[in-house]
Amino acid sequence: MTKSELIARLAARYPQLVAKDAELAVKVILDAMAKSLSQGQRIEIRGFGSFDLNYRPPRVGRNPKSGEKVRVPEKYVPHFKAGKEMRERVDQKD
């Protein structure tokens, strides 16, 4: 499912809303999530999952082609942990 398919499915759920509103709602939600996370603010959606940043300390890596040592600076990477309901629903045995 792509973003535009998600928008279409939401618009179909709410026929009383203008189609543009579903598009704007998706944009507002995703922008807020990206903004929060990038500012180090955790996201917690009950039944869906949580997003936070994981710290990766600086390390010395190697260029796999030349074998040359390179300093890899510290960084933060986004991390998602599925919630209980999400874990159970995607793993239904049928």
Next chain:
Amino acid sequence: MKETMTLTKAELADLLFERVGFNKREAKDMVESFYEEVRVALQNGDGVKLSGFGNFQLRDKPQRPGRNPKTGEEIPITARRVVTFHASQKLKAMVEKNQHGKHNSQ
């Protein structure tokens, strides 16, 4: 991190109320439906690609040996399907830009 520092469905509903002009009921329902549609797609085995944010994918993991950490007893971890998230380049770049040099100073 403090509780007030967490983004939840309530804050997202407030944003839809303020910025999209939904009433409170519609805003709350729309946030709930947003996450429900993503769950339904994943539950049906369909990955979800939200451009600019990231992709949710499904991985089928085989059974593997495990251990009860308390008792040391060996118990197999059954085969299962799990969700993984991969942030988009755009989101990673936003994180990099905002978090640069912030370790231990937050």
